[in-house]
Amino acid sequence: MEKDGITNVLLSGVGGQGILTASRLLAMAALHRGFDVKMSEVHGMSQRGGNVDTHVRIGEAVPSPMIPKGGAHFLVSFEKLEALRYLDYLRPDGVAFVNRLEISPLTLALKQPNYVDDVDRILDEKAPHLIWVDGTEMARELGDVRMVNVIMLGALATRLPFLEEADWEAAVKERFAKPKVREAVANAFRKGAEVCPGR
Amino acid sequence: MKQMMLGNEAVARGAFEGGVAFGSGYPGTPSTEILEYLAPYENVVVQWAPNEKVGLEVAMGASLAGVRALVTMKHVGLNVAADPFFSASYMGVNGGLVVVSADDPAMHSSQNEQDNRWLAKAAKVVMVEPSDAEEARWMTREAFALSEQFDTPVLFRMTTRVCHQTAVVNLEDPLEAPARGYKKDIPKYVLLPGHGRLRRHEVEKRLLAAAAFGNESDRWNPVFEGSADVGIITSGVSFSYVRETMPEASILKLGLTNPLPFERIKRFAETVKKVIVVEELDPYLEEQVRAAGVDATGQSLRPYFGELNLPLLEEALLGEARNKVTVSLADVEIPRRPPTLCPGCGHRPVFKVLRDMRIHVMGDIGCYTLGALKPLGAMESCLCMGGSVGMAEGLERFGGPDLEGRVVGVIGDSTFFHSGIAGLVDMVMNGSKATVLILDNATTAMTGAQPNPGSGVDIRGAPAPRLDPADVCRGVGVKRVVVVEPYDMENLEEVFAEELAAPEVSVVIVRAPCVLNEGVTFAEPVELDLELCNQCGLCIRVGCMAIREKDGYPEILADLCNGCGVCVQVCSEGALTIPEKVGA
Ligand SMILES: Cc1ncc(C[n+]2csc(CCOP(=O)(O)OP(=O)(O)O)c2C)c(N)n1
Numbered sequence: 001m002e003k004d005g006i007t008n009v010l011l012s013g014v015g016g017q018g019i020l021t022a023s024r025l026l027a028m029a030a031l032h033r034g035f036d037v038k039m040s041e042v043h044g045m046s047q048r049g050g051n052v053d054t055h056v057r058i059g060e061a062v063p064s065p066m067i068p069k070g071g072a073h074f075l076v077s078f079e080k081l082e083a084l085r086y087l088d089y090l091r092p093d094g095v096a097f098v099n100r101l102e103i104s105p106l107t108l109a110l111k112q113p114n115y116v117d118d119v120d121r122i123l124d125e126k127a128p129h130l131i132w133v134d135g136t137e138m139a140r141e142l143g144d145v146r147m148v149n150v151i152m153l154g155a156l157a158t159r160l161p162f163l164e165e166a167d168w169e170a171a172v173k174e175r176f177a178k179p180k181v182r183e184a185v186a187n188a189f190r191k192g193a194e195v196c197p198g199r
Numbered sequence: 200m201k202q203m204m205l206g207n208e209a210v211a212r213g214a215f216e217g218g219v220a221f222g223s224g225y226p227g228t229p230s231t232e233i234l235e236y237l238a239p240y241e242n243v244v245v246q247w248a249p250n251e252k253v254g255l256e257v258a259m260g261a262s263l264a265g266v267r268a269l270v271t272m273k274h275v276g277l278n279v280a281a282d283p284f285f286s287a288s289y290m291g292v293n294g295g296l297v298v299v300s301a302d303d304p305a306m307h308s309s310q311n312e313q314d315n316r317w318l319a320k321a322a323k324v325v326m327v328e329p330s331d332a333e334e335a336r337w338m339t340r341e342a343f344a345l346s347e348q349f350d351t352p353v354l355f356r357m358t359t360r361v362c363h364q365t366a367v368v369n370l371e372d373p374l375e376a377p378a379r380g381y382k383k384d385i386p387k388y389v390l391l392p393g394h395g396r397l398r399r400h401e402v403e404k405r406l407l408a409a410a411a412f413g414n415e416s417d418r419w420n421p422v423f424e425g426s427a428d429v430g431i432i433t434s435g436v437s438f439s440y441v442r443e444t445m446p447e448a449s450i451l452k453l454g455l456t457n458p459l460p461f462e463r464i465k466r467f468a469e470t471v472k473k474v475i476v477v478e479e480l481d482p483y484l485e486e487q488v489r490a491a492g493v494d495a496t497g498q499s500l501r502p503y504f505g506e507l508n509l510p511l512l513e514e515a516l517l518g519e520a521r522n523k524v525t526v527s528l529a530d531v532e533i534p535r536r537p538p539t540l541c542p543g544c545g546h547r548p549v550f551k552v553l554r555d556m557r558i559h560v561m562g563d564i565g566c567y568t569l570g571a572l573k574p575l576g577a578m579e580s581c582l583c584m585g586g587s588v589g590m591a592e593g594l595e596r597f598g599g600p601d602l603e604g605r606v607v608g609v610i611g612d613s614t615f616f617h618s619g620i621a622g623l624v625d626m627v628m629n630g631s632k633a634t635v636l637i638l639d640n641a642t643t644a645m646t647g648a649q650p651n652p653g654s655g656v657d658i659r660g661a662p663a664p665r666l667d668p669a670d671v672c673r674g675v676g677v678k679r680v681v682v683v684e685p686y687d688m689e690n691l692e693e694v695f696a697e698e699l700a701a702p703e704v705s706v707v708i709v710r711a712p713c714v715l716n717e718g719v720t721f722a723e724p725v726e727l728d729l730e731l732c733n734q735c736g737l738c739i740r741v742g743c744m745a746i747r748e749k750d751g752y753p754e755i756l757a758d759l760c761n762g763c764g765v766c767v768q769v770c771s772e773g774a775l776t777i778p779e780k781v782g783a
Contacts, residue, residue: 014536024365027203031367037203038331038439039365042307043228043647048538048566049744064439065331065364068509070522085533088526105536107748108574110736114534114748126526 006059008067009156012086013078014103015052018149021175022076023054025153028171029163030058040065049106051082058162074159075127076152078135079103080119087126096127097155099135099148131155133195139188147188154192204368206361209332210271210299211236212368213339218376219243220266220294223254225617226646227273228308229362230301234271235649238658247649247658250584250617251276255283258296263388265379266294267343274302274315275583279618281318284352286390288322289398291350291405293379295343299355301362304479305506310564310583312504314480319354319457323402325409326354326457327419330438332366338454343376349409350401354457358479360436360506406458413453413460420460422467423450429516430471432464432484432495437477437507444512456484461491468493475500475516479507540569542745543721543761545711546638548685549609550577551741551765552692558607558699561594563587563619565611566644574742584614588622588635595633604699608635612668613643613651620671626704627676634698635706637668640713648715672706679705686711688768714761722762723778727755731774738766738775 009026013019020041027037040055055067069089075096077083083098090096104115116122124130133155139147157168168189176182204212210233214222222237222245224230238245248254251272258268272280277300284298300318303309319326327342329335339355346353386394413420425448433441434453441450451467453459468474476485476497485497500515501507510520540547550570553560554577562568562578563586571578580590591608598606610619615637623635643649650656655665672680679701683694691709698705712719724745729752738746738753745759746766755775767775 015538024203027365031201031203036367037365039203040360041205041363041365043232043363048541048569049536050538051536062366063442064436064509065360065366066508068513068520068522070520070524071509081533081536084528084531088524088528090526091522092525104747105534106539106574106742106744107739107746108742110734110739110748110751110753112748116531116533122531126528128526 006057006062007160007162008072009056009058009074009076010053010067010072010086010089011056011076011078012051012053012082014082015049017052017078018146019052019054019078022149022153023056025150025168025171025175026056026156028174029167032167032170033163035059036062038062038065051085053086074156076156078148078152080123081105081116083123084116084119087123090128092128095129095131095159096123097131097133097152098123099133099152101136131196133192135192138191142184142188142191144184147184150185150188151192154189155195157189158193158196200370201367202370203365204332204336205232205236205365206332206335206357206363207232208236209336209368210339210355210357211240212370213336214269214297215240215243216336216371216373217295217340217343218267218374219269219343220378221258221261221268222246222271223248223258223268224271224299225249225251225254225276226643226649227276227301228646229303229357229359230271230273230276230299231646231649232362233299234658237269245658247651249652251280252283255280255287255298259283259287259290262292262294262296264294264381267296267376268294269297269299271299272301273309274300274313275309275311276300277315277318279584284318285322287352288324289390289395289402290388291398291401292346292352293382295346296352297339297342297346297355298352299357301357301359302480303359305359307359310581312480314483315354315356316456316483317481319356322354323406324351324354324457325349325455326356328356328435328454328456329361330435330452331361332364333368334454335361336368337371340371340374349405351405351409356435356456358436409455410458410460413455413458414462416455416460419454420463421452423452425449427471428473430467430474431477432467432474432488433477434484435479437479440507440509440512441477443509444516453484459484459487464488464491464493468495477501477507477512480504537572538569539572539742539744540566541714542743542759543714543763545640545685545709546570547575547741547743547763548688548691548765549636549638549709550575551769552688552695553577553607556692556695558605558695559594559598559602561587561590561606561608563608563610563614564645565614565638567609567611567638570609574740578609585610585618585622588619589625591633591635592622592626592629592631595631604632606633607695607699608633610635610637611644612637612639612641612653615668616652616666620675623672623677623704623706624675631704632702633704634695635704637672637706637708639668639708639710642713642716644713644715648713669708672708677704677706679703680708681705682708682710684711685709686763686765688765722764724757724760724762725755725764725767726776726778727753728774728776731772733772735771737769737771741765741769
């Protein structure tokens with residue numbers, strides 16, 4: 001845990017990628033460990049294919065629900081453009097986990113491509129510490145693309161030493177009722193953790 | 200017991216713990232989830248109302264019957280409910296009545312940024328403001344008793360960051376709140392002028408009593424003792440930013456923000472060298488604190504609108520933000536990702552056709568408002584819920600020959616039931632020639648698919664009576680009512696042309712289920728033959744997430760495509776085909 005006692009995790013992506021579920025699992029694991037948690041999420045208009053971000057803050061006592069720019073210890077992005085958009089939330093020592101996926105915003109005309117050229121290079125250059133995750137690819141291999149959110153979480157978990165396996169297990173148990181789903185989630189989580197070995 | 204809860208879920212929990220017997224309201228971000236979370240509790244009647252005004256009226260009836268009632272809405276919903284709200288203040292309550300207003304600073308999902316604290320002051324009712332999810336729970340739990348104690352509706356004012364934060368909440372056992380029974384009381388409940396004048400005195404007495412309560416209440420209006428250099432007066436989510444920015448400061452945190460506890464405020468001000476008021480949106484607290492003779496600053500230190508956040512407050516109070524932004528994005532242009540209509544949405548072909556016909560569209564509020572955005576760009580106004588109908592009538596009547604027969608009002612089914620019907624009555628009684636399109640997807644899609652009077656189910660998903668908008672239109676005297684499905688655009692254009700030309704009011708009901716509804720089946724994804732494509736870009740211009748540009752050609756994203764066939768119909772080269780339509 002940091003000196004000021006709060007760890008800030010920003011999750012970003014496109015509506016429908018399971019970001020809310022991932023954020024909730026993280027929050028529930030932290031509560032299980034006895035931390036105070038505040039999380040800010042998006043509902044409503046912005047969900048119709050727009051970009052989505054959730055702020056998760058974990059500590060002994062967390063007053064406000066929003067991460068300041070320059071204050072995120074971790075950025076977990078489910079899509080490259082949405083990693084770039086939120087990069088300035090990272091602290092100088094902050095770590096970004098970026099899923100290797102491009103979803104272009106609505107194209108307005110044929111001759112107007114609507115993405116950032118060279119996004120990989122820009123991300124690598126700008127992010128102080130960036131970890132690429134082939135999350136979508138790995139989820140596909142597991143037979144369920146929706147698992148990308150759990151894979152990303154598994155990768156993040158390797159950098160959150162204050163949470164233990166039991167905390168994650170408790171969160172998964174609380175969130176998912178069916179044993180089959182729990183098993184699939186646990187499996188995807190482990191796959192995600194393998195992305196960042198040595199922890 | 201501790202649990203993670205969304206702020207709105209915590210309000211539902213608090214209402215349950217507070218012995219609520221009835222919950223009503225109309226969906227609206229950021230308030231919507233409160234009733235959805237209340238619905239599963241046993242022994243509580245929970246129902247959506249067609250609009251906020253009716254929701255409040257039913258709740259007033261429940262209150263008179265002696266049970267505790269909760270009504271929820273977004274900030275602009277309180278404008279709709281303002282008529283009963285202002286007079287309910289005179290009538291008072293029997294069972295406790297809590298009215299939630301969820302305000303939306305920064306307009307994440309709203310058309311304006313109004314600060315509804317003024318409405319509590321104007322209506323002279325007691326107002327409660329929680330600062331986080333746990334307070335949302337206990338303050339709701341106890342607000343019913345406040346309502347009964349001061350014989351007033353309580354305005355429970357929240358903001359997006361309290362509604363949509365998820366945080367740790369402490370659950371308590373429910374309170375005993377036995378029904379009080381109905382007591383006939385004509386002078387209290389019949390607001391004739393003579394009675395109203397008498398009630399007016401009671402309203403003032405209530406404000407004095409509630410202020411006295413607030414002056415002495417450490418629970419609702421706690422003081423956090425700290426350094427004597429600065430004293431901060433704050434409320435709502437702003438408190439959490441203050442706590443984090445200046446943990447050492449003295450803070451007076453107001454949970455009751457109407458009437459303000461001026462004695463307490465003055466006592467607090469005397470203990471510190473300098474008073475700063477920290478709040479979002481209007482200087483509601485600051486103006487009153489200063490008018491009461493306390494020397495304070497506030498708004499001059501912060502932006503006049505939008506949300507507060509940590510860096511802003513740190514700059515205001517400490518001179519600079521604690522966290523330095525070290526990653527610069529100044530040199531990259533990041534395309535925006537605005538919300539769009541879903542692939543297969545029945546609203547899309549309507550706007551595509553209206554755009555091609557160059558019709559002037561007075562729009563309304565719902566998913567279909569996205570028809571105003573590029574590349575569709577086929578909506579020319581959006582004012583308030585139900586506003587499309589009256590505005591279309593006015594524009595058609597005074598737009599001159601250029602607009603004659605070229606104006607439509609476009610409204611969703613939920614919005615039509617909410618407040619479009621009265622506009623249609625106006626058209627009929629005043630002989631308008633304008634045309635109204637009701638986009639009927641049988642749900643309230645924008646706010647997350649809440650049932651409306653045309654859905655045929657209730658908030659718990661149980662079967663309910665279904666009102667057909669076509670019947671309603673005929674019932675209010677519209678002679679020309681046509682029902683069409685939107686995916687055949689040639690037909691759609693013919694129908695529109697015919698109804699626009701008709702020299703009387705006409706309504707076209709465009710019916711297609713919301714593609715997010717469970718049980719909607721789709722056709723196979725559209726296929727593209729690049730050999731035939733002439734790169735005209737027309738398919739791109741229907742504005743669908745399932746078609747994107749790749750190397751100067753369109754590309755169909757099969758994962759997203761619902762096979763609705765709209766793009767197929769715009770292609771003159773036959774490059775796009777639908778393999779087989781299973782029906783939508
Ligand atoms: C007075 C008021 N109440 C509630 C809202 C929130 N709101 C925005 S659009 C909408 C309903 C949209 O439903 P519908 O008209 O059926 O259109 P759809 O989104 O299904 O296309 C609601 C409830 C609002 N903006 N104003």
